[in-house]
Amino acid sequence: MKITTWNVNSLKVRLPHVLAWLAAHPVDALCLQELKLTDDKFPVTEISAAGYRSFYAGQKTYNGVAILVRDGVEIDDSDLVRNIPGFEDPQQRVIALTLDGVRVISAYFPNGQAPGTEKFVYKIQWLAALQEWIAGELQRYPQLALTGDFNIAPDDRDVLDPAKWEGQNLVSPQERAAFVALTGLGLVDSFRMFEPADKHFSWWDYRMFAFRRNAGARIDHVLLSPPLAARCTACEIDRTPRAWEQPSDHAPVTATLADAGDSQIPMAGGA
DNA sequence: ATGGCTTGCACCGCAAGA
Numbered sequence: 284m285k286i287t288t289w290n291v292n293s294l295k296v297r298l299p300h301v302l303a304w305l306a307a308h309p310v311d312a313l314c315l316q317e318l319k320l321t322d323d324k325f326p327v328t329e330i331s332a333a334g335y336r337s338f339y340a341g342q343k344t345y346n347g348v349a350i351l352v353r354d355g356v357e358i359d360d361s362d363l364v365r366n367i368p369g370f371e372d373p374q375q376r377v378i379a380l381t382l383d384g385v386r387v388i389s390a391y392f393p394n395g396q397a398p399g400t401e402k403f404v405y406k407i408q409w410l411a412a413l414q415e416w417i418a419g420e421l422q423r424y425p426q427l428a429l430t431g432d433f434n435i436a437p438d439d440r441d442v443l444d445p446a447k448w449e450g451q452n453l454v455s456p457q458e459r460a461a462f463v464a465l466t467g468l469g470l471v472d473s474f475r476m477f478e479p480a481d482k483h484f485s486w487w488d489y490r491m492f493a494f495r496r497n498a499g500a501r502i503d504h505v506l507l508s509p510p511l512a513a514r515c516t517a518c519e520i521d522r523t524p525r526a527w528e529q530p531s532d533h534a535p536v537t538a539t540l541a542d543a544g545d546s547q548i549p550m551a552g553g554a
Numbered sequence: 555a556t557g558g559c560t561t562g563c564a565c566c567g568c569a570a571g572a
Contacts, residue, residue, distance in 0.1 A: 292571080293561055317571085319562065344562055345570075394572055402570095434572070453572060488572070489559035500572075532560080532572085 284540040285310035286387060288430035288503055290486070290533035294318040294349070297531055298326050300524055301351075302333050308521070309334070310537060311356050312382055314389030314430045318347030325349070340365040340375040348378045348389045348431070357383050370412035377413075379420070385511065385540075386424035388417075390431035397452045406434070410461035418468055427508040429470060432486075432533060434502055435462045437472060440481035441501035453500055470506035473518035473538045485520050486533045494525055505538040514540040 287310045291297040294315065305313060313335070318325070322341045330337050330351055338360065339349035352358055359381040366377050379388040390413070395406035421427055435458045439445035448454045466472065474483070484499030493499060507515055517539040525534045 296561070317561095394570080396570085396572085432572095451572095486572070491558050493559095502572075529560090 284312075284383060284385065284542070285537055286312045286314070286385075286428050286430060286505060286540070287535050287537040288314040288316070288389065288432070288505055289535035290316040290391070290432040290503060290531060292317045292319070292531045292533065294326065294347070295320055295324070296529065298329060300527060300531065302329065303527075304521075304524055304535060305333055305335065305351070308535075308537070309353060311353050312387050313351040313535075314387065315339075315349040315351065316347075316389065316391035316432045318349060319344060320347060338363060338378060338380055340378045342373070342375045346375045346391055348375060348391050350378055350380060350387060350389050352380075352382060367409075367412045367416045370409070370416070372409070376409070381424065384426055384543075386420060386427040388420075388427070388429045388431070390429065390433075392432060392434045394434050395452050395458065398450070398455050398457070403452070407457055407461070410458070410464075414461065414464050414468070417465065417470075421468055421470075421508055425508060426510050427470075428511060428538065429465070429506040430504070430536075430538075432502060433462065433504050435459065436500045436502050437462050437475075437504075440479075441484070443482060443484075443496075443498050443500075448500075453502060465506060469509050471509070471512040471515075473505045473507050473512065473515050474501070474520070474536070476512065476515060477518055483520060484534075485536055487525065489532050503533055503536045505536055507538065507540075511540055514543065516541050 487499035
């Protein structure tokens, strides 16, 4: 099973990119963020023609999340969830459903603007609500993938110049503590299972030739619960679409899971 | 250096992103 997260920064503008990328990378689940459109404008027909079912929670102008599921993947949408249960919020930032027994969550974490602002306060409150909800979800769904634009660079390897970033939005101690709280629930940063080096990014500012200079940050993540981490064989950031015409400022990040019962690790005492 | 791009909205300059 392959699960991808991609902040597309307007699905209206990026639909051709999404379709082209899916044609080359037929992943099982594509989690999208920043749709920036209402549900009535969601391109269900085009995505269906590409062989994917659409589940989405949109709103006008801002936010909006979706999960595109490849035809043939078993879907249980009886427990489809939009937004964080119990957390009153008009902003559409979360959608979750269950695929082949795997709880897949597409989340668009608040940006936060800057520490000390109202938006930062909202970000911290949202993070606390998310953590509480995820703790419960892990009880119900041992196989869980929390994917999305986290708007958090987990450590100093995840920005180009840590000294310049110190204390700022995306890297502040409060945000990083929230990320550690999620990993404290057992979730594993799948990218770091395979790549210890610094300067691997998933987002680059549109300005100042940031992509060309690799002046970015790693803020898009696929976090896996322990049973899924045990099945994970790769996590890759695809920089290719960032170089396309009129790109999203984020790159897709894909985690690959070996089939259940098809572990890469040889079984002790096997035949 | 609070700029620098890009998007949506709405009516042409603004908010928001990260």
